[in-house]
Structure formats: C-alpha cells, structure tokens
Amino acid sequence: MRMRRLREQMGAILIPAASAWVTLIADVFAHPHMWVTVETTVLYEKGTFTGPRESWTFDDYYTAYAIEGLDKDHDGIYDRDELSELARVNIEAMKEVGYFTYPVLGGQEVKVGPAQDYWLEHKDGVLSLHFTVLFAQPILTEAEGFGFAVEDCTVFIAFLPAKVDPVKFGDGAPKTCRARFGRHTDANSGDAERLAKVFAQLPTRISAVNAVLIDCGAH
Numbered sequence: 220m221r222m223r224r225l226r227e228q229m230g231a232i233l234i235p236a237a238s239a240w241v242t243l244i245a246d247v248f249a250h251p252h253m254w255v256t257v258e259t260t261v262l263y264e265k266g267t268f269t270g271p272r273e274s275w276t277f278d279d280y281y282t283a284y285a286i287e288g289l290d291k292d293h294d295g296i297y298d299r300d301e302l303s304e305l306a307r308v309n310i311e312a313m314k315e316v317g318y319f320t321y322p323v324l325g326g327q328e329v330k331v332g333p334a335q336d337y338w339l340e341h342k343d344g345v346l347s348l349h350f351t352v353l354f355a356q357p358i359l360t361e362a363e364g365f366g367f368a369v370e371d372c373t374v375f376i377a378f379l380p381a382k383v384d385p386v387k388f389g390d391g392a393p394k395t396c397r398a399r400f401g402r403h404t405d406a407n408s409g410d411a412e413r414l415a416k417v418f419a420q421l422p423t424r425i426s427a428v429n430a431v432l433i434d435c436g437a438h
Contacts, residue, residue, distance in 0.1 A: 254278040257369050258381045261433065263392035267357035268433070270331065271320060271367065272389075275378075276347045285346060302339035302346075309348060310337045318352055319371055319378065325364040330355040360393055360435040368430040378429065386431055396435040 260272040277285070289301050313319065314333060322329040337350035358365055369378045380386070386398035 253281050253376045255376055255378050256381050257378050258385060258387075259367075259369070259431075260387045260389055261392070261396075261398075262351070262353075263360070263389035264357070267359055268354070268365070268389075268392075269357050270351060270353035271322070272336075272349075272351040273318075273320065273369070274347055274349050276345055276381075279345060282341070282344065282346045286341060297341035299338055299340070302341065306337055306339040306348065309339075310334045310350060318350070319376070320352060320367065320369050322354065322358075322367040323364070324358055324362060329358070360396065366430055366432040370429050393435050396433065399432045399434065401430045401432075 255278070256276040258274040258276075262269045262272055285305060286297050286302075289305065290297055291301055310318075317331060318334055320331060322331065331352040331354060334350040334352050337348070340347045340349065371378060380400060385400070388396050388398075
C-alpha cells in the first residue's frame with residue numbers, strides 16, 4: 220500500500236498532468252523513467268551539521284514535459300516567477316516521502332523538517348530544483364555512523380550523483396570531512412561494511428551503493 224501511494228504521489232510530484240501520468244506509471248514503475256542528477260551541500264554551523272542543501276537537475280525529457288505552457292510572456296525564458304507554482308507543487312508533494320532524502324545516524328533514521336528556500340531554475344535546456352531541509356536536531360561533526368542517501372525505493376526515479384563534486388561541505392566545516400559513496404568504496408577499507416550497517420536498520424530499504432558516509436575524523 221505504501222509503495223502504491225508513493226507511485227501515485229510521483230505523478231503529482233513531478234508531472235503537471237498528474238492524473239494522466241499516474242495511470243501510465245502504474246505499469247512502468249519497475250524501471251527508471253526519470254533521471255535526476257544530485258548535488259548536495261552538507262550545511263555546517265558551530266560544530267554541527269544542520270542539514271543538506273540539494274540541487275536536482277532533471278533529464279531533458281522531463282524538462283520538456285514540465286515546462287510546457289509555463290512561458291507566460293512567450294519570451295523564450297522560463298524565469299523563477301513562471302516556475303514558482305511548479306516548484307511549490309513539487310515540494311509540497313514530496314513532503315510525504317521526506318523529499319527522497321534519508322539521513323541516518325548510528326543506524327537510526329534522522330528526521331528532517333519542511334523544505335526551505337526552494338526554487339526552480341531553467342538553464343542550459345534543463346530544469347534544476349534547489350531546496351534545503353534541516354535536521355530535527357543538528358548532528359555533531361565527530362558523530363559516528365552519519366550518512367545519507369537520496370533515492371527512490373520504487374525505482375521510478377534514478378537519482379545519480381553529479382560527476383564533479385557531488386557532495387560538498389558548508390562554510391566552516393572541518394577540512395578533515397570526507398564524503399564516501401558506497402559505489403566508490405574500497406571493500407578492504409571497511410567503508411562499504413560501515414555503510415551497509417548504517418542503512419540496514421532503516422524501515423525504508425535503501426541501497427548502500429547509493430548512500431554516502433560522512434566522516435570528519437583525522438586523515
């Protein structure tokens with residue numbers, strides 16, 4: 220039932236013609252039909268991480284579908300005002316699924332608050348959604364077992380890390396902080412095992428391959 224609600228929610232989240240799209244994705248949800256490139260900045264303040272600031276860049280197909288009819292002044296430019304309602308609909312719909320963002324600490328899920336400072340940008344022919352979510356409680360930089368994943372467990376959306384600097388740290392963060400993706404970890408380093416343990420206890424099944432482990436220990 221939860222998966223069905225999530226599939227239906229996806230129609231409202233990212234496609235303006237939601238009612239038609241829900242019918243379509245009921246049959247095709249088992250494989251990715253939308254690709255999103257993710258860049259994340261882990262915000263820092265006074266010895267703690269306070270939450271991620273995310274930028275999602277959508278694929279060409281979704282972009283073309285989503286912006287249809289939104290150029291109200293017909294100047295060929297999709298400005299922030301013209302995209303504001305679509306941004307609001309996206310963000311409000313994603314609230315139920317935690318914005319597809321799963322932070323964990325010590326094997327326990329970390330709650331996040333409502334998205335802030337959200338807006339859509341149309342640049343170089345594609346849409347990007349920018350938003351920030353804050354942790355319910357800040358996380359000490361020295362905390363062990365802190366990580367996160369941006370993922371759709373229904374496999375309808377493929378979230379992919381940006382090829383360059385997929386994860387950054389906010390101003391003032393310790394220089395020792397590192398972000399290690401599950402897909403890039405050395406099996407002999409212990410990082411892959413640590414990632415698997417961090418996410419194994421979540422109620423939502425998240426692949427450690429797509430997860431990020433944050434480590435600010437001495438290097």
